[in-house]
Amino acid sequence: ESRKECIAREGLDTAYCVCNITHCDELDPVVRQPAGKVLVFETNKRGDRLKQRELKVSQQNTQTSEDSIVLTIDKNTKYQKIIGFGAAFTDASGLNLKTLSPELAQQVINDYFSANGIEMSMGRVPIAGADFSPRPYTYNDQKDDFELKSFQLQKEDFDYKIPYIKLARSVSPHKLTLFASPWAAPAWMKTSGHINMGGFIIGKPGEKYYKTWANYFVKFLDAYKSNGIEFWGLTVENEPAAGYQPKYGFNCLGFNSTLERDFVKLDLGPALSRGGYGSDKLNLMVYDDGLYKDRIVDWADTCLNDKDTAKYINGIAYHCYGNNGLWPVLDIVHERHPDHFVISSECCQEFKIYPPGTVMNISVWSHSETYARDIMNNLIHWTRGWVEWNLVLDMYGQPNWAKFSSEAPILVNSTAKEYYKDSKFYILGQFSKFLSPDSVRVSLKEDKTVNNFQSVAFVRPDGATVVIVTNLRDNPTNIVIKDQSVGQINTRIEARSVQTYIYWN
Known part of the structure; x- marks a missing residue:
């Protein structure tokens, strides 16, 4: 049975979700996925609320377009623990x-x-x-x-x-x-x-x-x-x-x-x-x-x-x-x-x-x-x-x-x-939902600085890698996530949006 979706009402300039005794949107527990599969969750101004989709990791280093932002993860460089x-x-x-x-x-x-x-x-x-x-x-x-x-x-x-x-x-x-x-x-x-x-x-x-x-x-x-x-x-x-x-x-x-x-x-x-x-x-x-x-x-x-x-x-x-x-x-x-x-x-x-x-x-x-x-x-x-x-x-x-x-x-x-x-x-x-206690921040480098675009990466205690990206600009952006332990993820983020990627080796 798929998760219950939001009953949306228009707020000041984006949707909110209504909950009553008969219906309330909910989320699925995060469960380990097979290697090569990536779960993506997105919340944006357009009205998506932790909307879930799936991507595949690519083994080939495909050519990236000029305007793509490339994010390179280095799991050997560690910072704080959540x-x-x-x-x-x-x-x-x-x-x-x-x-x-x-x-x-x-x-x-x-x-x-x-x-x-x-x-x-x-x-x-x-x-x-x-x-x-x-x-x-x-x-x-x-x-x-x-x-x-x-x-x-x-x-x-x-x-x-x-x-x-x-x-x-x-x-x-x-x-x-x-x-x-x-x-x-x-x-x-x-x-x-x-x-x-x-x-x-x-x-x-x-x-x-x-x-x-x-x-x-x-x-x-x-x-x-x-x-x-x-x-x-x-x-x-x-x-x-x-x-x-x-x-x-x-x-x-x-x-x-x-x-x-x-x-x-x-x-x-x-x-x-x-x-x-x-x-x-x-x-x-x-x-x-x-x-x-x-x-x-x-x-x-x-x-x-x-x-x-x-x-x-x-x-x-x-x-x-x-x-x-x-x-x-x-x-x-x-x-x-x-x-x-x-x-x-x-x-x-x-x-x-x-x-x-x-x-x-x-x-x-x-x-x-x-x-x-x-x-x-x-x-x-x-x-x-x-x-x-x-x-x-x-x-x-x-x-x-x-x-x-x-x-x-x-x-x-x-x-x-x-x-x-x-x-x-x-x-x-x-x-x-994704940065469970004891998740450790690891190095994530962007290949170019873009205003109102930011990213951060963590490795969870269960071994999952989590990448969170904010694009608070008015236009969507192509992204490439490079992680040498798995390959690369070719993806895109909507305008005025926050995305979370999670995958296991």
């Missing part, structure tokens, strides 16, 4: 899933995490509330409770986060790699006295407020563990620069690079180690903010050049915001700190406050291209994981207690009992 692709299990995502029938909610999770979906393998979990929560809250709002005696998980954890994390874990063909991030400390620990409105932990690292805040992380990890969920990683603080803005609209906490260094060295690192979450068990990541050139390099240098801090740190997380093509800065971070990985821990688009009742645009092709370009450039520059912000939002890009909205790859229309898969969902799938 950790995973994923999205965040926010309160808003869980709340929207809960407005669907259990069957439809299960289908959304399948679409994201199962072998019949795009096989995401990572999840980010906010520690207590974020802006995409129905209310501002933390786990310990009891003033001056330095022993955290009143610390407890909230109804949001049990209703909106934990059930869907477990559901994703149960359908995933991969191990689900989870990491947690805090937005705000309890207001009584902050200089601003508010969950929002900027502010820092009171006092200095090494003193009692910082020590209490460090212990809060351990309490969180223990509480989730007792509910059957263990974390692979942790970021020190989501977007720490927000703490410097006294009018900041939602949950935040401030750090600069030296403050974060000292907090990790004096408080958080030792607390995690004592709690059984040392760097051999849990991957601690610093920074977790926009890809601003001088800031990410300064942060990495400040934290990692101090050996008493660096011993607690495994990686650097950053967000896709504000980079304006600054991806090569990741090469500097890698060259200076090759033993510490980098991941993109958050990305979304159109995050702002709209007039009340504004319905989000669905399937804006330029936004899909922004994702394609961002993921491709991250991979070319040493990044090992890429994580979307909210898994699911409603038609208004909400709920968000601070009244912000955002796009998401899947939007839920609970009144119509259906949900919509944006073109971005399939762009993510062009990467996430």
Whole structure:
């Protein structure tokens, strides 16, 4: 039986796919093909959504035309290993899933995490509330409770986060790699006295407020563990620069690079180690903010050049915001700190406050291209994981207690009992479904530089070779893929398109 196809509706300028209880498009699991056969998947502006076809490898080195782009793979030159692709299990995502029938909610999770979906393998979990929560809250709002005696998980954890994390874990063909991030400390620990409105932990690292805040992380990890969920990683603080803005609209906490260094060295690192979450068990990541050139390099240098801090740190997380093509800065971070990985821990688009009742645009092709370009450039520059912000939002890009909205790859229309898969969902799938965890990037050289054309190659743990090509130009292009271990693949990519090739030796 062939896979179920998309029921397409026209979005802003390209199609989205409609899912309800009777029909939803799905994908086939990727299975090993005989030598010489190539599977190609394509998503483009014209409306194809991970459309599959087959090609044959040619043993002859046929003459290539002038305008062809030749891609030559060298599997002996290796780069980074993939950790995973994923999205965040926010309160808003869980709340929207809960407005669907259990069957439809299960289908959304399948679409994201199962072998019949795009096989995401990572999840980010906010520690207590974020802006995409129905209310501002933390786990310990009891003033001056330095022993955290009143610390407890909230109804949001049990209703909106934990059930869907477990559901994703149960359908995933991969191990689900989870990491947690805090937005705000309890207001009584902050200089601003508010969950929002900027502010820092009171006092200095090494003193009692910082020590209490460090212990809060351990309490969180223990509480989730007792509910059957263990974390692979942790970021020190989501977007720490927000703490410097006294009018900041939602949950935040401030750090600069030296403050974060000292907090990790004096408080958080030792607390995690004592709690059984040392760097051999849990991957601690610093920074977790926009890809601003001088800031990410300064942060990495400040934290990692101090050996008493660096011993607690495994990686650097950053967000896709504000980079304006600054991806090569990741090469500097890698060259200076090759033993510490980098991941993109958050990305979304159109995050702002709209007039009340504004319905989000669905399937804006330029936004899909922004994702394609961002993921491709991250991979070319040493990044090992890429994580979307909210898994699911409603038609208004909400709920968000601070009244912000955002796009998401899947939007839920609970009144119509259906949900919509944006073109971005399939762009993510062009990467996430095929680059399974532990896939290794290998050298891929283009014989000419063409604007808005990029390519990257990986070898998967099962021995498959994956080549991903983005052609964000207005005209189709002939491509030749040369791989001395198999031969050459003569092919073509449509205008405004992303393609994934997969084949086995």
